Amino acid sequence: MKVSDNNIIDFKVKNFKKFKHFEMDNLGQFNLIVGDNNVGKTSVLEALLVKTNSNLFIEGLLHSLEIGRNIDVESNQNIISKFYVNISDSDIINSEISFSFNTIEQFKEIKIICNQNANLSKFVISINHQNPNIVESYVSKNNIGGNLMPNLIFSSNIYSSFSARTFSDKIYRYASKKDKLIKTLKILLPNITDLYPDKFETSSQTIYARQKDIDKAIPMQLIGEGSVKLLNYLIFMQFFSDQDRIMLDEVDNGIHYSKMKDFWKILLKSSVDNQIQLFMTTHSKECINYYKEALSELGEEFQNEARIISLNELPDKSVKAFNYNYERFSNELELGNEIRGGY
Amino acid sequence: MKVHFFVEGDADKSFMMALFPQLPPESIDILNGKDFNDKNILRIKEMFVLGKKVCLFIDADKDYDSRLEYYTDKKAEIGDYNLFLMPDNSNNGNLESIYEAIAKNTSFWTCFETYNNCIESLNYKRTLPKSKVYAYIEALRDNENSKDLFNKTNFPKLINQHFDLNHEYLKPLKDFVNSHISQ
Incomplete structure (x- = not known):
C-alpha cells in the first residue's frame, strides 16, 4: 500500500487548548482517537489543522470555534486567546503556541506568538530546522472565507x-x-x-x-x-485528495451498527485511494469493534497502517497518548479489556 | 490512588466481579494466561504511567515458591506491582481450589471425582478442574437460568448463588484487595 510522504509520523503541541504539552508518535494512515469526555480528543483534531499557510491555518481554527464549539468569533475580542492553555488574555502577549511534526520527508515547526493586540499574531514557520520564516497575520472574522472548507469535519456540520x-x-x-x-x-x-x-x-x-x-x-x-x-x-x-490529512470528529455518529463494518471499509479504502491520512474520534466501543472487523477483512496492508490512540489524563492533569497498533488493539478487544481510557 | 487489576482469564474476572462488586469491570484486565508477553507488559507499564497501583492475580498451581520467585524477579523489568498467588497467597492451588473450598454443596465434588477417575482410566491424562466448577453450577442451576449460563452477566450471579462468598477461606484474598482499594 502506498502512503503519502506527507503523512504525519509524530506530532507535538505545546500550550494549545488544554495541552501544556502533548505528543503522539508512531502514527499510521488511519488513526482512531478515543478517550473520556473532556480529555481533549477534539482539541487534538484542531491542533492537526496546523498548516504552513498561516491564513488557512487561522481560518481552520476559527471555523472550529464557530462550527464545532459554537463560539461567536465576531463578538469575541481576543479570539486567539481561546487557543492558549491556562493563560489569561492579559498574559498571552509574547507567549507562544507551538506545533511540530515529522512527516516521512520533513520536520516542520509552526509557532503562533501573540502580539500586543491579541488578535495580531506572528507565525514562525521552520522547516527542517532551517530559516524560520516569520509571517504576521490578523486574526478576525474576515479570516473565514465563504468557499473554503477546513479539513476538520464536525458531526454537526455534515449537511x-x-x-x-x-x-x-x-x-x-x-x-x-x-x-x-x-x-x-x-x-x-x-x-x-x-x-x-x-x-x-x-x-x-x-x-x-x-x-x-x-x-x-x-x-x-x-x-x-x-x-x-x-x-x-x-x-x-x-x-482533499492528495492533501495531507482529514479529521473527522465523532466519525460514527448516525451510522447504524449493521452498516458500520461496510462504512469503515469504504472510508479506509477511500483514504488510501485519495492518499489522505485520517484522524478520527469516537466514544463508541461498537465503532472500535467494527473498525477492527473491517481491518481484519481488508488484510495486512491496511492493518499495518491502523492505530487506536487512547488519550488518558494523568494525575497531574496532563494528557498522555497510548498508541495501539492493530495487533495490540485486536488482542485487547478480544480479551474484553477497555482501551478507551477514563478508567 | 486508583488500582488496576490483572487476572489470568475470563473465569477469574467473573469471580473477582462476584466477590468485589464495587470494582468497576474496566478496572480488571485479562492477561490471557499467566505468561508475560510484550503486549501485557506494555499494558501494565501504561497503568503505572497513569499513576495507578497494579495488582496481579496469578494461580500458584503446583509450585507456589517458584511462581513467587518468577513474578518477584519480573518486577525489576516491569514495575512494582502487587502480587497475589491464588488461592490464598501462601499455598499451591488455583482459582478452582477456591471454588472447591467455598462451594455450598460440597457433596457434588464426590460425584465429579468419580467422573474424573473414569476419564483418566480411559488414558486421557487430562484432569478437568475448570469443567468441575462449570458442571457444579450446571447441576445446581435453576431451570430459568439455562441460557448463557457463563456469560459476563450471569456467571457472577451464579457464583453468588452457589458459593459462600463469606467463607473464611476467602479472607486472604479479601484482605489483599481491600488493603489496596482502601488506600
Whole structure:
C-alpha cells in the first residue's frame, strides 16, 4: 500500500487548548482517537489543522470555534486567546503556541506568538530546522472565507452546502468520478441509481438521489443521516485528495451498527485511494469493534497502517497518548479489556 | 490512588466481579494466561504511567515458591506491582481450589471425582478442574437460568448463588484487595 510522504509520523503541541504539552508518535494512515469526555480528543483534531499557510491555518481554527464549539468569533475580542492553555488574555502577549511534526520527508515547526493586540499574531514557520520564516497575520472574522472548507469535519456540520458545491464542481462533471462514487455508495444504499446537484457548481445547495423503482428524485438528506454522512465523507476525500490529512470528529455518529463494518471499509479504502491520512474520534466501543472487523477483512496492508490512540489524563492533569497498533488493539478487544481510557 | 487489576482469564474476572462488586469491570484486565508477553507488559507499564497501583492475580498451581520467585524477579523489568498467588497467597492451588473450598454443596465434588477417575482410566491424562466448577453450577442451576449460563452477566450471579462468598477461606484474598482499594 502506498502512503503519502506527507503523512504525519509524530506530532507535538505545546500550550494549545488544554495541552501544556502533548505528543503522539508512531502514527499510521488511519488513526482512531478515543478517550473520556473532556480529555481533549477534539482539541487534538484542531491542533492537526496546523498548516504552513498561516491564513488557512487561522481560518481552520476559527471555523472550529464557530462550527464545532459554537463560539461567536465576531463578538469575541481576543479570539486567539481561546487557543492558549491556562493563560489569561492579559498574559498571552509574547507567549507562544507551538506545533511540530515529522512527516516521512520533513520536520516542520509552526509557532503562533501573540502580539500586543491579541488578535495580531506572528507565525514562525521552520522547516527542517532551517530559516524560520516569520509571517504576521490578523486574526478576525474576515479570516473565514465563504468557499473554503477546513479539513476538520464536525458531526454537526455534515449537511453543509460545501459538499453539494464540491460534488457539482469536482465530481458530477466527470462521469468516471460520479460512477465510482455511486458504485461505492451502493454498498450501503443498493437502490441508488443516480446523483445530481440541484444547481451547477458554486450555487449548488443540495444533492438529489434517484432510486430504483421510485420515480421522484429526493434530496440526499431525506435518505438518512448515515448515508449523507458517508456521501459527504467521500466527497470531502475527493476534495482533499492528495492533501495531507482529514479529521473527522465523532466519525460514527448516525451510522447504524449493521452498516458500520461496510462504512469503515469504504472510508479506509477511500483514504488510501485519495492518499489522505485520517484522524478520527469516537466514544463508541461498537465503532472500535467494527473498525477492527473491517481491518481484519481488508488484510495486512491496511492493518499495518491502523492505530487506536487512547488519550488518558494523568494525575497531574496532563494528557498522555497510548498508541495501539492493530495487533495490540485486536488482542485487547478480544480479551474484553477497555482501551478507551477514563478508567 | 486508583488500582488496576490483572487476572489470568475470563473465569477469574467473573469471580473477582462476584466477590468485589464495587470494582468497576474496566478496572480488571485479562492477561490471557499467566505468561508475560510484550503486549501485557506494555499494558501494565501504561497503568503505572497513569499513576495507578497494579495488582496481579496469578494461580500458584503446583509450585507456589517458584511462581513467587518468577513474578518477584519480573518486577525489576516491569514495575512494582502487587502480587497475589491464588488461592490464598501462601499455598499451591488455583482459582478452582477456591471454588472447591467455598462451594455450598460440597457433596457434588464426590460425584465429579468419580467422573474424573473414569476419564483418566480411559488414558486421557487430562484432569478437568475448570469443567468441575462449570458442571457444579450446571447441576445446581435453576431451570430459568439455562441460557448463557457463563456469560459476563450471569456467571457472577451464579457464583453468588452457589458459593459462600463469606467463607473464611476467602479472607486472604479479601484482605489483599481491600488493603489496596482502601488506600
